[in-house]
Amino acid sequence: MKILFVASEAYPLVKTGGLGDVVYSLPHALHARGADVRLVLPGYRALLRQLDQVRLLGWLEVRGAEGIVSARILETRHPDYAFPLWLVDCPALFDREGNPYVDESGRDWPDNAERFAVFARVAALLAQDALDLGWQPAVVHTHDWQSGLVAAFLAEQPARPKTVFTIHNLAYGGNFTHSDFVRLQLPGHWWSSEGVEFHGGFSMLKAGIVYADAVTTVSPTYAQEICTPEFGCGLDGLLRSRQYKLHGILNGIDTTIWNPSTDTHLPARYSVGRIQPGKRRNKEALLEHFLPLVDDAAMRAPLLGLVGRLVEQKGVDWVLAAIPVLLAETDVRLVLLGSGQAVYEKKLTRLAKQHPERLFVKIGYDEPLAHLIEAGADLFLMPSRFEPCGLNQMYSLRYGTPPVVFRTGGLADTVVDANDTTLEDATATGFVFETSGAPAFLAAIHRALDLYRQLKQWRRLQQTGMRQSFDWSESAGHYLALYSI
Ligand code: ADP
Numbered sequence: 048m049k050i051l052f053v054a055s056e057a058y059p060l061v062k063t064g065g066l067g068d069v070v071y072s073l074p075h076a077l078h079a080r081g082a083d084v085r086l087v088l089p090g091y092r093a094l095l096r097q098l099d100q101v102r103l104l105g106w107l108e109v110r111g112a113e114g115i116v117s118a119r120i121l122e123t124r125h126p127d128y129a130f131p132l133w134l135v136d137c138p139a140l141f142d143r144e145g146n147p148y149v150d151e152s153g154r155d156w157p158d159n160a161e162r163f164a165v166f167a168r169v170a171a172l173l174a175q176d177a178l179d180l181g182w183q184p185a186v187v188h189t190h191d192w193q194s195g196l197v198a199a200f201l202a203e204q205p206a207r208p209k210t211v212f213t214i215h216n217l218a219y220g221g222n223f224t225h226s227d228f229v230r231l232q233l234p235g236h237w238w239s240s241e242g243v244e245f246h247g248g249f250s251m252l253k254a255g256i257v258y259a260d261a262v263t264t265v266s267p268t269y270a271q272e273i274c275t276p277e278f279g280c281g282l283d284g285l286l287r288s289r290q291y292k293l294h295g296i297l298n299g300i301d302t303t304i305w306n307p308s309t310d311t312h313l314p315a316r317y318s319v320g321r322i323q324p325g326k327r328r329n330k331e332a333l334l335e336h337f338l339p340l341v342d343d344a345a346m347r348a349p350l351l352g353l354v355g356r357l358v359e360q361k362g363v364d365w366v367l368a369a370i371p372v373l374l375a376e377t378d379v380r381l382v383l384l385g386s387g388q389a390v391y392e393k394k395l396t397r398l399a400k401q402h403p404e405r406l407f408v409k410i411g412y413d414e415p416l417a418h419l420i421e422a423g424a425d426l427f428l429m430p431s432r433f434e435p436c437g438l439n440q441m442y443s444l445r446y447g448t449p450p451v452v453f454r455t456g457g458l459a460d461t462v463v464d465a466n467d468t469t470l471e472d473a474t475a476t477g478f479v480f481e482t483s484g485a486p487a488f489l490a491a492i493h494r495a496l497d498l499y500r501q502l503k504q505w506r507r508l509q510q511t512g513m514r515q516s517f518d519w520s521e522s523a524g525h526y527l528a529l530y531s532i
Contacts, residue, residue: 048081048082048083048185048186048527048530048531049082049083049084049085049182049183049184049185049186050074050077050082050083050084050085050184050185050186050187050188050530051084051085051086051087051170051173051174051184051186051187051188051208052070052073052074052084052085052086052087052188052190053086053087053167053170053174053187053188053189053190053194053197054066054070054086054087054088054189054190054191054193054194055088055089055147055148055163055166055190055191055193055194056070056088056147057070057071057086057088057132058070058071058072059071059127059414060088060094060097060125061088061091061093061094061147063146063147063148063356064356065215065298065436065437065438066190066191066215066216068300068301068438069190069215069265069298069438070086070190071127071301072299072300072301072304072519073298073299073519073522073523073526074086074130075128075129075301075519076299076519076520076522076523077523077526077527078129078130079129079523080523080524080527082527083130084130085130085131085132085133085182085184086128086130086132086133087132087133087134087135087169087170087173088132088133088134088135089134089135089137089140089141089147089162089166090119090121090134090135090136090137090141090142091141091142091143091147092141092142092143092144093144094134095121095134095136095142097125098123098125098134099123100123100124101121101122101123101134102121102122102123103119103120103121103122104120104121104122104133104178104180105119105120105178106118106119106120107120107169107172107173107177107178109165109168109169109172110165110168110231110232111140111161111164111165111231112158112160112161112227112230112231113230116137116139116140116165117137118135118136118137118165118169119136119137120133120134120135120136120169120173120178121133121134121136122134133173135165135166135169135170137165137166137169140158140161140162140165140166141162143156148193153388153389159221159223160223160224160227160231161227161230161231163192163193163194163196163221163251164196164231164233164251166193166194167193167194167195167196167197167199167200167251168196168200170187170189170194170197171187171196171197171200171201171204174187174197174201174207174208175201175204175207175208183208184208185208185209185530186208186209186210186211186530187201187208187209187210187211188211188213188526188530189210189211189212189213189255189259190212190213190215191213191214191215191216191219191221191252191255192219192220192221192250192251192252192255193221193251194212194255195212195221195250195251195252195253195254195255195256196233196251196254196255197210197255198210198212198254198255198258198259198260199237199243199254199255199257199258201258202258203234209260209261209530210258210259210260210261211259211260211261211262211263211526211529211530212255212256212258212259212261212262212263213262213263213264213265214252214255214256214262214263214264214265214273214435215264215265215435215436216360216435217252217264217273217278217279217280217282217435218280218360218433219252220245220250220251220252220253220280220282221250221251221252222245222246222248222249222250222251223248223249223250223251224248224249225238225247225248225249227248227249228243228248228249233249237249237254241257242254242257243257245281245282246281250282252282253282253285256282256285256286256289257285257289259292260292261292261294261529261532262286262289262292262293262294263293263294263295263296263526263529264293264294264295264296264435265295265296265297265298265435265436265457266295266296266297266298266435266436266456266457266459266460266461267295267296267297267460268295268455268456268457268459268460269295269433269434269435269436269456269457270293270294270295271295272433272455272456273286274286274287274290274293278433294525294529296522296525296526296529297436297457297460297461297522298436298438298441298457298522299517299518299519299520299521299522299523300438300441300442300445300517300518300519301519302445302517302518305418305421305441305442305445305446306445307325307326307422307445307446307447307513310418310422312414312415312418312419313325313329313332313418313419313422314328314329314332315328315329315332317329317422317447318513319447319510319513319514322447322506322509322510322513326422326423326446326447327346329419329422329423330346330350330423330424330425331346331423332419332423333350333352333382333419333420333422333423333424334346334350334380334423336382336407336416336419337382337407338404338407344378345380345404347378348378348379348380349377349378349379349380349425349426349496349499350379350380350381350382350423350424350425350426351373351379351380351381351382351424351425351426351427351428351492352381352382352383352384352420352421352423352424352426352427352428352443352448353366353381353382353383353384353385353420353427353428353429354383354384354385354417354420354421354439355384355385355429355439356385356386356387357385357386357387357388357391357392357395357410358387358388358391359388359432360431360432360433360434361385361387361429361430361431361432362429362430362431362432362453362488363385363387363388363391363395364391364485365430365484365485365488366383366428366430366488367391367394367395367398368485369485369488369489369492370398370406371398372489373489373492374402374405374406377496379405379496380405380406380407381405381406381407382407382408382409382420382423382424383395383406383407383408383409384408384409384411384413384416384417384420385410386410386411386412392410395408395410396408396410421439421442421443421445421446421448422446422448424443424448425448425499426448426449426450426451426492426495426496426499427439427440427443427448427449427450427451428450428451428492429443429450429451429452429458430451430452430453430480430488431452431453431455431456431458432453432455432483433455433456434452434453434455434456434457434458435456435457436456436457436460436461437452437456437457437458437461440452440457440458440461440462440477441461441515441517443477443512444461444462444476444477444512444513444515444517445512445513445515445517446513447509447510447512447513448509449465449476449477449478449495449508449509449512450462450476450477450478451477451478451480451488451491451492451495452477452478452479452480453479453480453483453487453488454479454480454481458479459479461515461517462476462477462478462479463475463476463477463479463511464477464478464479465477465478465494465495465498465508470504470507470508473507473511474511475507475508475511476508476511476512476515477508477512478491478492478494478495479491
């Protein structure tokens with residue numbers, strides 16, 4: 048089966064979050080099951096710079112905001128990819144420094160509507176083999192708002208591949224104005240509440256939901272949640288009306304990249320059969336990253352880790368409220384890695400300056416440090432208010448670092464709370480709190496710290512988590528079944 052993936056980021060070339068991980072590992076899992084895959088990405092400057100050899104497949108001309116835009120379509124074989132990558136090289140739109148979606152100050156690129164409308168138009172043409180390459184996909188699998196218009200463009204075509212649209216996060220709607228809609232000369236009949244119109248503007252995410260043949264999201268619980276007003280971001284009514292084509296398929300993780308027994312980012316490797324002394328050595332290395340001298344007290348104290356985008360979704364305000372209490376009432380140390388909203392970055396940095404021996408904060412994006420935190424921390428914090436799937440909690444389970452999570456979305460689907468029953472029958476893997484807010488989060492951390500002191504119970508909790516199978520094989524099977532309907 049030929050499958051064309053269309054996405055705006057892909058590990059390790061360009062990644063801002065879980066989307067990039069999934070766009071790398073899912074097509075590989077499909078490839079391993081015999082699918083013939085191509086992945087189309089925008090030709091960002093940072094991405095093109097990483098490529099050794101590219102082949103020109105041809106040129107495509109599509110409508111932009113000010114007239115016709117030409118895009119070079121490049122093909123490359125990247126050592127990390129088992130199948131060819133196609134790049135939409137359009138310098139006016141993608142040849143710039145920085146993040147794929149926002150400028151240095153964190154504001155959306157002002158021409159995002161044009162950038163991703165052009166990208167989608169080109170991808171839709173490639174899906175119809177407009178370059179006569181002799182490669183006609185049966186399925187086009189698009190991801191999040193950046194590729195939401197692809198299904199809409201293809202819906203207009205008489206003979207076309209099947210379209211699948213995956214929502215990785217409903218909170219990012221790709222919302223633009225009516226004047227963008229007009230300037231981009233999008234088809235006028237799309238402008239209705241049954242089309243892409245959304246509160247006086249238009250939403251590229253909504254286009255994907257309306258026009259794709261099948262819509263998926265990345266966990267079964269999130270698939271239900273987004274059909275409710277609380278989690279639906281104004282699209283819950285639409286999603287309820289499309290429930291017949293909405294599927295929740297849990298993300299997997301790449302178990303070759305995220306594997307404590309082979310992870311080259313770690314100074315010591317370990318496995319479920321022998322967690323120590325490897326994990327301890329990683330804890331020491333993690334502390335050494337921030338402290339000139341790591342003493343016994345620091346090694347004995349529980350080390351709490353967090354990796355993620357510093358945004359409201361991730362419950363950073365709850366973390367900020369919990370830190371002073373934890374520092375006052377317990378002996379924990381905390382290490383936090385992330386970037387995001389300036390206000391959270393500032394507050395965390397300030398707090399860390401006040402507690403240089405116990406609170407370690409690194410603002411930025413640091414893949415090796417993310418691995419070391421998963422391995423070296425004792426407990427992983429992930430109190431997201433909502434979480435479509437979440438990957439970090441699965442990484443932490445696999446690294447023997449039980450997570451503390453709020454019961455929502457993919458967190459609810461992947462972490463089993465440690466209580467009397469689940470500890471007794473050895474199904475417990477972490478700590479799940481039920482009420483949103485810092486007090487319940489703190490109470491869950493306290494429960495975790497109590498259990499941490501009970502070595503035998505703790506070891507069992509770690510081992511159960513490490514034995515969970517989160518690889519892609521099962522989910523890839525669900526996608527293949529969906530493509531074949
Ligand atoms: P989201 O997609 O909402 O950001 P996920 O938990 O699904 O959250 O995935 C986040 C991914 O991005 C994980 O692979 C995580 O390790 C990585 N990540 C997030 N922030 C950072 C950071 N500051 N440094 C390194 N990796 C990060």
